[in-house]
Amino acid sequence: MLLSLLLSVQAAPPAAAPPKPYDAEPADWVAIPDDEMLVFTLADGRRVVVRLAARYAPAHVANMRALATARWWDGESVYRVQDNYVTQWGDPTEKKALPSGLIANPPAEYEWPAFDAVATLAKPDSYSTRAGYSRDGWPLATNGTTAWMPHCYGMVGVARDLAPSTGSGGDLYAVIGHGPRHLDRNIAVVGRVIEGMEALSSFPRGTGNLGFYEQPAQYVRIRSGRLASTLPAAERPRYQYRRTDNARFAAWIAARENREPPFFTMPAGGADICNAMPPVRKAS
């Protein structure tokens, strides 16, 4: 078979293969808490699960939890799909009232002083002097002064109007193309899609300006948006992040930076954070 591109090192080795230094041990996989998962169900029944980065964007994530509790997203839509950029959803009319008590423009949670990565990549990229991983599997970047979450494929940000708007959290986008890192530090990054990217990434592209759908008939309806912790136990998604504070994960990074033969003949000697996203898996 013309593979063209081999399985990444995230793939499970064949049953008989000896363990690799980058293989995780069972205890390296840690359950993602139910209140860190926001579950959108689309009209066609497909599910999109967003892991929430409450620690890095607490005010925006508090809003999003309140919006889910108020069932604010129920009946709303995916209304923008811009190729090589973002899929965006929420209220396209911008007229739906926010739940009472919700802060329409939270603080600008775009960057913070501490780069609390416990593992880092070998090389800088064009946007940061260093990038790495929080202990619990969030990608991070720094310029040596502040830290932030990078706009990589699958990361979720809060749509906003022109500054000083910071976005309520009701309108969200997921990156569906090359990481638009120029958005870093300009927008609140609030999470990452851990299930359903293949739905968000394959909708027809919008033909309006900026990829907006021109006709409401094109909208993809959202049946519901709920925190996993509010769903019946049997319906809750169950995911795990991989701990990053150990030698096995350091070996995983090195393997991403230097892909292995027999397919790869020229290791890159480096990787950018968007090509080495922290592993997340479905709990078995």
Place this chain on the structure above:
Amino acid sequence: MLLSLLLSVQAAPPAAAPPKPYDAEPADWVAIPDDEMLVFTLADGRRVVVRLAARYAPAHVANMRALATARWWDGESVYRVQDNYVTQWGDPTEKKALPSGLIANPPAEYEWPAFDAVATLAKPDSYSTRAGYSRDGWPLATNGTTAWMPHCYGMVGVARDLAPSTGSGGDLYAVIGHGPRHLDRNIAVVGRVIEGMEALSSFPRGTGNLGFYEQPAQYVRIRSGRLASTLPAAERPRYQYRRTDNARFAAWIAARENREPPFFTMPAGGADICNAMPPVRKAS
């Protein structure tokens, strides 16, 4: 309207806006020759146009021209769509005979000694010490020793088996996710999709290993693959690249590296080549 993300600087300014230092002059736009465009027509009538990089991958591109002349792609298929990676097309059976005289494994045209960029980006990235642009609008990267074309969104490479296979050019892929730059220097990059990316990027993702479609019924049929130079004049696509060897283009780079207010409040001070792809436009 919740824009979330403003138009890029590639977008035309409003009619009344004063010219910007990065605006192209009419003579900056140069026609792409007909024999540099490979036109695939899909079963649904949509067209995918690939600009061919004959100078950088001459043996592979010679093969591709021979395959088009032999109508080798007619009736073949898109058979692999791997999320955040590639859409791949050609002959999924691997049994179709190649035209006589075609070299099944051309030389490995993966890198070359001269980094002939006439404009460069301000910062290195995780994969190259410098990246920039050929005079005629190809993205280039270098490590200071060799040069190559980077795997960015929309770039087209030649699927191959394990080394020393280099791929005939019959099976091709286009990048549909974050630039998998680890493939640089491991595969022949032969061109760039300049029309039809929104088709290639939005097919349903394959559910087989590596994103292969599991059932032939899922294949997207290719009606034909032709060099534009062999099409009737009225059917030929007409595209232009933007010359990169002038101060206006240098200003364009600087504007990509430092996005402007009022949407952006924090310029990045750099951009990677995949977020600053050389401009190409449809001729009016």
